[in-house]
Amino acid sequence: MTLRGRIVLVTGGAKRLGRALALGMARRGAHVIITYRTSAPEARRVVAELTRLGSRALAVRADLSRAADVRALMDRIRRRYDRLDVLINSAANFERSPFRRLTERHWDAALDTNLKGSFLCALYGSRLMRRGKMLNIADWAGVRPYRGYLPYCVSKAGVIGLTKALAKELAPRVQVVAIAPGPILPPERMTPAERRRVVRRVPLRRWGSPDDIVATALFLIEGTDFMTGSVVFVDGGQLIA
Numbered sequence: 592m593t594l595r596g597r598i599v600l601v602t603g604g605a606k607r608l609g610r611a612l613a614l615g616m617a618r619r620g621a622h623v624i625i626t627y628r629t630s631a632p633e634a635r636r637v638v639a640e641l642t643r644l645g646s647r648a649l650a651v652r653a654d655l656s657r658a659a660d661v662r663a664l665m666d667r668i669r670r671r672y673d674r675l676d677v678l679i680n681s682a683a684n685f686e687r688s689p690f691r692r693l694t695e696r697h698w699d700a701a702l703d704t705n706l707k708g709s710f711l712c713a714l715y716g717s718r719l720m721r722r723g724k725m726l727n728i729a730d731w732a733g734v735r736p737y738r739g740y741l742p743y744c745v746s747k748a749g750v751i752g753l754t755k756a757l758a759k760e761l762a763p764r765v766q767v768v769a770i771a772p773g774p775i776l777p778p779e780r781m782t783p784a785e786r787r788r789v790v791r792r793v794p795l796r797r798w799g800s801p802d803d804i805v806a807t808a809l810f811l812i813e814g815t816d817f818m819t820g821s822v823v824f825v826d827g828g829q830l831i832a
């Protein structure tokens with residue numbers, strides 16, 4: 592499918608990877624809606640950038656772990672655009688939680704945003720989609736968990752399962768795929784020494800870039816209509832390390 596004139600929703604689109612995906616879609620001629628939860632000024636800036644690219648852009652505040660917020664989001668999209676063509680689930684909770692200090696709160700925060708939030712967006716978003724694509728941003732840690740992030744890793748394993756189950760439920764109308772990034776953008780709290788340690792573990796010996804994820808998303812949306820239920824790893828070889 593081509594993106595020109597399509598209605599695309601990117602969750603968590605105010606910053607970082609979500610922002611890059613939103614701008615990448617607008618550069619291909621799509622009208623882009625982003626969601627944010629706390630980053631209102633950044634969301635306003637992204638809407639201005641999207642508008643300059645010719646997009647009928649909109650930012651909506653939503654806590655995606657709450658069904659009422661997701662329903663209100665989809666309602667605004669229906670009223671303004673009357674449909675949705677592409678959903679990109681990118682918003683996530685990525686909180687370090689060493690095992691000995693793990694609590695129910697860590698579990699709920701990761702699972703509610705990353706898995707339940709993606710599910711709610713897919714459920715209510717699919718009702719606005721006649722045909723289209725869903726992209727779930729998972730993580731290589733969804734198949735090979737790393738230490739210190741148990742709820743996050745489990746949530747991303749769930750996102751991979753959700754992708755496959757949705758692909759069956761929504762075929763042949765909507766194709767559902769997951770992108771599993773490796774190290775692309777370091778969390779803001781990561782020290783330079785920690786960033787170098789990551790590089791030593793990646794076969795390609797560097798961090799990737801948001802452009803790698805945008806290019807993959809564009810391929811999955813515009814490059815082929817014959818993939819569904821698949822997971823594409825964009826991880827510098829981390830999975831085979």
Ligand SMILES: NC(=O)c1ccc[n+]([C@@H]2O[C@H](COP(=O)([O-])OP(=O)(O)OC[C@H]3O[C@@H](n4cnc5c(N)ncnc54)[C@H](OP(=O)(O)O)[C@@H]3O)[C@@H](O)[C@H]2O)c1
Nearest residue numbers: 603607608627628629630654655681682683704772775776
């Ligand atoms: N960065 C990487 O290298 C990397 C690697 C592997 C996988 N990934 C995956 O790629 C995606 C994007 O990564 P990222 O690093 O750009 O993400 P991020 O900065 O950790 O989070 C993206 C946005 O998610 C939003 N968010 C968090 N909880 C939310 C909630 N309950 N409701 C609504 N929005 C919520 C936040 O919005 P506000 O700021 O508005 O609060 C945040 O800006 C994520 O799914 C991540 O797991 C990233």
